[in-house]
Amino acid sequence: MLAYEVGDDFMKFFYQAERGELDPFVLVFEGSVPNEKIKKEGYWAALGTDPTTGQPITSVEWIDRLAPKALAVIAAGTCATYGGIHAMSGNPTGAMGLADYLGWGWKSKAGLPIVNVPGCPVQPDNFMETILYLLFQVAGKAPMIPLDDQLRPTWLFGATVHEGCDRAGYYEQGDFAETYNSPKCLVKLGCWGPVVNCNVPKRGWMMGIGGCPNVGGICVGCTMPGFPDKFMPFMDEPPGAKLSTGLAGAYGSAIRTLRKVTNSTVNKEPKWRHARPELTSGYRPTTY
Numbered sequence: 001m002l003a004y005e006v007g008d009d010f011m012k013f014f015y016q017a018e019r020g021e022l023d024p025f026v027l028v029f030e031g032s033v034p035n036e037k038i039k040k041e042g043y044w045a046a047l048g049t050d051p052t053t054g055q056p057i058t059s060v061e062w063i064d065r066l067a068p069k070a071l072a073v074i075a076a077g078t079c080a081t082y083g084g085i086h087a088m089s090g091n092p093t094g095a096m097g098l099a100d101y102l103g104w105g106w107k108s109k110a111g112l113p114i115v116n117v118p119g120c121p122v123q124p125d126n127f128m129e130t131i132l133y134l135l136f137q138v139a140g141k142a143p144m145i146p147l148d149d150q151l152r153p154t155w156l157f158g159a160t161v162h163e164g165c166d167r168a169g170y171y172e173q174g175d176f177a178e179t180y181n182s183p184k185c186l187v188k189l190g191c192w193g194p195v196v197n198c199n200v201p202k203r204g205w206m207m208g209i210g211g212c213p214n215v216g217g218i219c220v221g222c223t224m225p226g227f228p229d230k231f232m233p234f235m236d237e238p239p240g241a242k243l244s245t246g247l248a249g250a251y252g253s254a255i256r257t258l259r260k261v262t263n264s265t266v267n268k269e270p271k272w273r274h275a276r277p278e279l280t281s282g283y284r285p286t287t288y
């Protein structure tokens with residue numbers, strides 16, 4: 001929805017880009033692509049009004065108009081990248097991600113593939129860093145942007161939540177939270193972190209603060225192509241977690257016991273030093 005008073009101002013850039021008067025430009029798509037081409041029962045999302053027909057201009061129409069002219073195309077957020085919640089099984093709007101719509105092998109006129117920056121919402125620094133990388137690339141200052149097979153920048157999505165989680169030490173020691181309000185590993189409460197590609201626990205949400213499991217929230221896999229269908233029902237132990245937590249529990253409790261012994265040893269000074277009940281330092285305490 002655009003406010004009546006500012007809609008035209010906002011839309012003028014779309015028309016300029018379409019006419020080739022804005023060049024070069026980067027097309028950033030946010031939200032899923034509701035697709036009237038395969039769900040013709042209505043129109044689901046639109047921007048602006050076509051002056052010739054008086055009809056709304058649908059999102060897919062704008063993609064058709066602008067994508068071929070864009071220097072680069074970025075999908076921002078999980079809905080734009082893979083369809084997200086709107087693309088759940090049975091959705092009535094034909095919603096899908098941008099690469100599902102344009103095709104996974106699509107290339108911009110500059111030869112760039114679609115760049116996917118998933119997240120619900122997209123982590124702001126991840127998004128800005130990706131745009132910055134592309135600007136360096138088109139200026140000839142950086143090599144081709146490295147993307148994985150899901151078109152995600154590899155330096156942002158190469159590691160799992162688990163690998164960056166503050167609670168991973170508890171997991172390794174088989175020490176699991178049974179309720180919220182615990183600093184321990186949340187896997188038994190439904191955390192999917194071990195199999196989810198996301199750097200938010202490392203990077204935080206804003207100014208380095210946050211990062212779902214770090215602050216007590218289970219990871220529900222919001223950055224993933226299979227989200228949400230493959231991660232539901234939320235808050236149930238993920239498949240395989242019983243086995244892995246069982247193994248980690250057995251191994252972890254043995255490790256925890258041994259570490260307690262080591263911890264108590266290294267919490268004491270070596271015996272040749274002078275930490276003992278009697279004073280052996282030569283210091284003569286003042287007596288009052």
Ligand code: SF4
Pocket residue numbers: 161162163165166167168169171184185186187191192193194213219
């Ligand atoms: S809370 Fe989740 S991400 Fe963190 S250590 Fe446990 S399973 Fe891994």
